[in-house]
Amino acid sequence: MKLIKQSFDKNSSGFTTLMPQDKEDLWQLYNLIQKNDEIKLQTTRNVAKNATKGASKQERKNVVLTINVEDIDYAPEDEVMRIRGKTTVANEFVPIQSYHTAEIQLNKSITVIKTEWDEINYDIVVKSCSIESKAEIGAIVFEEGVAHLCLVTDNLTVLRNKIEKSIPKKRRGDNSSHDKGLVKFYDLIISTMMRNFNLDNLKVIILASPGFLSSNLLSEIKGFAQKNDDKTIFKNISKFVTANCSTGYLQGLEEVLKDENIRKNLADTQFAQEVIIFEKFQKLLNDDDETAWYGPKECERAIQEGAVKQLLITDTLFRNNDIELRKHFISLVEQVKQQGGEVYIFSSLHDSGNQLDQLTGIAVILKYSMDLYSDDEE
The missing domain is CATH 3.30.420.60 (eRF1 domain 2)
Incomplete structure (x- = not known):
């Protein structure tokens, strides 16, 4: 990913302009862009040509759209990502509040505007723009x-x-x-x-x-x-x-x-580390020694007790349209880091991330054995 310019701080509003250069970058943008963000990009539209006396001839024009995101369509095998929503800025060719679907394409810049850049958003931009972090x-x-x-x-x-x-x-x-x-x-x-x-x-x-x-x-x-x-x-x-x-x-x-x-x-790749830590979690879970747990309630209790050695969480939870729920999971991640624990964010497109998704998307490995069953479950 190429960083063109940006103006934001963590936990504040602002924008960043990025240029995706490969499929991995599109995946990072898929995780970065959320519902109600604004996207500014250049695209083409059919517009009326000399529209006088009812003339209906059209021509293709390059236009700049600013869209409030309502829906995102992306498949890993594609080299484009489609975003749908209403325009928030009018121009001579496109009226405000009109629905449009625009494509984010490789080697074309896009500006992402957010009312709040949280920790996860910030990390996505930093890591995706670092060539060294994209081991393949x-x-x-x-x-x-x-x-x-x-x-x-x-x-x-x-x-x-x-x-x-x-x-x-x-x-x-x-x-x-x-x-x-x-x-x-x-x-x-x-x-x-x-x-x-x-x-x-x-x-x-x-x-x-x-x-x-x-x-x-x-x-x-x-x-x-x-x-x-x-x-x-x-x-x-x-x-x-x-x-x-x-x-x-x-x-x-x-x-x-x-x-x-x-x-x-593969020792220098994040993917290899995730495979290893997920296998460790599975082994501890099978051993049933109460040091491995999954589920939102159980994991939250463990974090509140300061007992988490390693937190395993999927990127699916950070793409939730419920802003408060997303903030809740981000808060859990930050708490674990502050307590000195390790955080592993799994991709839902890898097998280990998919398996973790099936186990509610969040799990913990504890520093010591604890019984985390809630009273109502008991």
């Missing part, structure tokens, strides 16, 4: 005949491409057709990887498959680099790591990201 992982998860090429960031798992290719089956005493088909499959994966991955920007590229296929693919990648004198692959070959998983489909990626050896390569 490339992953190729595959088995014979099918491959999935993904990008994994702190907040998103994006499927960039899926490959399907028929490979002849092995025959007794003659595997030549199968082997040739497999080599062509590897070549297709490599060419697709080069189109979809920026190897220089990625920190790790995971090759994951059942059996020895991932090791074979790495050998093919090295062979491709030597044959074509590909300096990009030579320079980044140390980033490639192989891993074993039970399937070539996306479930295999979640398996791999929990692997201890892979985690060492």
